[in-house]
Every structure is written in C-alpha cells, then in structure tokens.
Amino acid sequence: MNRITIIGGGNIGLSLARGLVKAAYCDASSITITRRNLSSLEEEKKDGFNVSDQNPEAISDADYIVLAILPQQIRKVMDEIAPTLRADQTIISVASGVSCADIKEVLGQDKVVIRAMPNTAIAIGQSMTCISTDQADQEKIDEVSKMFESVGSVVVINEDLMTSATALCACGIAFFLRGIRAASQGGVEIGFHAHDALKMAIQTAKGAADLLLQMGSHPESEIDKVTSPKGCTIAGLNEMEHNGFSSAFIKGIKLSAKKAGGLYND
Numbered sequence: 001m002n003r004i005t006i007i008g009g010g011n012i013g014l015s016l017a018r019g020l021v022k023a024a025y026c027d028a029s030s031i032t033i034t035r036r037n038l039s040s041l042e043e044e045k046k047d048g049f050n051v052s053d054q055n056p057e058a059i060s061d062a063d064y065i066v067l068a069i070l071p072q073q074i075r076k077v078m079d080e081i082a083p084t085l086r087a088d089q090t091i092i093s094v095a096s097g098v099s100c101a102d103i104k105e106v107l108g109q110d111k112v113v114i115r116a117m118p119n120t121a122i123a124i125g126q127s128m129t130c131i132s133t134d135q136a137d138q139e140k141i142d143e144v145s146k147m148f149e150s151v152g153s154v155v156v157i158n159e160d161l162m163t164s165a166t167a168l169c170a171c172g173i174a175f176f177l178r179g180i181r182a183a184s185q186g187g188v189e190i191g192f193h194a195h196d197a198l199k200m201a202i203q204t205a206k207g208a209a210d211l212l213l214q215m216g217s218h219p220e221s222e223i224d225k226v227t228s229p230k231g232c233t234i235a236g237l238n239e240m241e242h243n244g245f246s247s248a249f250i251k252g253i254k255l256s257a258k259k260a261g262g263l264y265n266d
Contacts, residue, residue: 001030002143005062007055007077009035009044012094013068015123017049019151023125034058056084064090064147067103071095071263078106085111090140092116096166097263100134100159112136114144117165118152119173127152130165167257175252180205 004026006013013033021028028048034055035041041051052058059065059081069077074095085091091113093103100113107113114136118129129148133141145154157165180201187197211222227234 001026002063003030003032003061004064004066005032005034005059006066006068007034007058007081008066008068009033009041009051010068011120012118012122013066014044015120016066016068016118016151017044019122019125019127020147023150025147025150032058032062055081059084059089062089064092064144067091067093067095069095071098074098074103074264075106078103082107087111090114090136090144092144094118095264096170096260097163099162100132102264104134112140114140115159115162116144116148117162117170118148119170121173122151125151128169129154130162130169131156132159132162134159163261164257166260167253171256171260172253175249176205 004017004020006017017028017031017033020026020031029050032050032052033041033044034052036053038051038053041049045051050058055077065081065085067074067077074093085107087108087110089111091103091107091111093113093115094117096117098115100115103113104111112135114131114133116129116131118127121127122129127148129152131141131145131148131154141156145156148154180198183201183204184194184198187200188194192200208222211217212219215222223237227237
C-alpha cells in the first residue's frame with residue numbers, strides 16, 4: 001500500500017486525507033499529515049492518521065508527497081524538504097500557479113512532479129480535479145488519477161491549462177455557490193422564508209447539474225425544454241442577460257485565471 005505524506009493540514013489537505021480513507025483507497029495509518037500547530041490535528045491523530053510538525057522527517061518513508069499549501073508558502077517548504085527527497089518519490093502539488101518547472105528548479109530536475117487542482121467539494125467526495133505533468137510517466141499519472149478519482153472526478157489536461165482549471169473548477173465552486181445564494185435571495189423577495197428559499201435554490205441547482213451529468217445533454221437543450229413562447233422562464237433569462245449575467249460570469253472566470261497564474265510570484 002502506498003504511503004502518503006500530506007504537507008499542509010488545511011481544508012484541502014485534510015479533506016483529501018479523509019476522502020482517501022473513506023473511499024478505502026488506503027488506511028489512515030498510511031497517511032501522514034503535517035502542520036506547524038499539531039494541536040489542530042488532535043482529531044486526525046485520534047482517527048489513526050500520523051501527524052507531524054517536522055516536514056523532512058514526515059516525508060522520509062513516503063511514496064507520494066502532497067504539497068497542499070498556498071503558493072506563497074511553497075518555496076519555503078520546498079527548501080525545507082529538498083535535502084531529504086529521493087528520486088523515487090512522487091511530488092503532487094496542489095498549489096495554484098506553481099509549474100512543474102518551478103518545483104523542479106528547487107527540488108531537482110530528477111524529481112517526478114504532478115500537479116493536481118481539486119476543489120473544496122473534495123470534502124464530500126465530489127471534487128472536480130484536474131491533473132497535469134511535464135514528464136511523469138503514464139503509470140504515475142494513472143496512480144495519481146486513481147487517488148483523486150476516489151474523491152470525485154478527474155480530467156488529465158495539458159499543464160498550460162492548469163491556471164485556467166484553477167479558475168473554472170477551484171474558484172468556480174465559489175461562483176456557483178454565489179449563484180445559489182442569489183437565487184435564494186430572489187426567492188425571499190418573491191415571498192419565501194429564507195430557509196425555504198435556500199433549500200429550494202440548492203436542490204434546483206443540484207437537479208440541474210445532475211440532469212446534465214446523467215443525461216449527457218447540453219445546457220441549452222435543457223433550457224429549451226423549460227422555455228415556452230412568451231413564457232416566464234425566457235422573460236427571466238433575457239432580463240438576466242440584458243444585465244450581463246453570462247458576460248459577468250465569463251469575465252470573473254477570466255480574471256481569476258489571470259490572478260491564479262501570478263500567485264507564486266506575488
């Protein structure tokens with residue numbers, strides 16, 4: 001069984017660790033989680049995970065090392081672990097805007113590096129994770145894909161699209177959540193209690209997503225099914241478009257992609 005060290009016990013790191021165990025990908029005893037403040041990992045320790053505040057020691061017997069840290073912090077961590085890394089260990093980075101070349105510049109050109117961009121739905125096993133690499137062999141790519149498929153869906157993409165993936169999938173989950181929040185606020189304005197409006201908006205959004213996933217259809221074809229001539233649905237959609245709904249969404253994704261590409265150097 002592969003041994004995994006997750007450097008960074010934040011939301012993504014902890015969700016990945018728990019998701020891998022829940023999906024029976026591995027046992028908790030096969031995972032080490034690191035964090036500067038070990039008191040924050042007391043619950044994980046009780047659940048059988050190994051915990052540490054010493055990154056070089058924590059990676060000593062790992063097959064896979066996950067860098068689940070902010071791009072602004074990754075250089076310091078890489079400098080810390082570089083002397084103890086071995087060529088047979090695989091580095092998985094979830095840091096936005098940090099290329100394989102950036103990582104190899106610090107850790108060594110002989111290292112195997114794979115980038116992964118999950119989102120916070122990893123906490124419930126519903127992440128959309130994009131994976132890319134520069135030179136890792138197919139066996140390593142397949143193994144990392146399998147790892148993240150245990151906590152959601154995976155798409156393998158070219159590395160030059162990783163900042164775009166950050167915007168669409170990682171930042172994107174916040175965009176869709178804001179849309180649900182806006183729908184619930186609209187529901188309150190037309191007469192529903194806040195808790196009812198939120199429940200209705202959430203289930204409607206979930207139904208829309210599941211409809212596309214299960215039917216394999218295009219959004220416009222499903223929209224056509226609920227828009228009738230002179231009807232209320234098309235009136236609402238057109239009002240949103242007149243006020244820039246699609247344009248604002250697209251511009252937000254583009255700006256997030258631009259920002260994500262510069263995080264490592266900010």
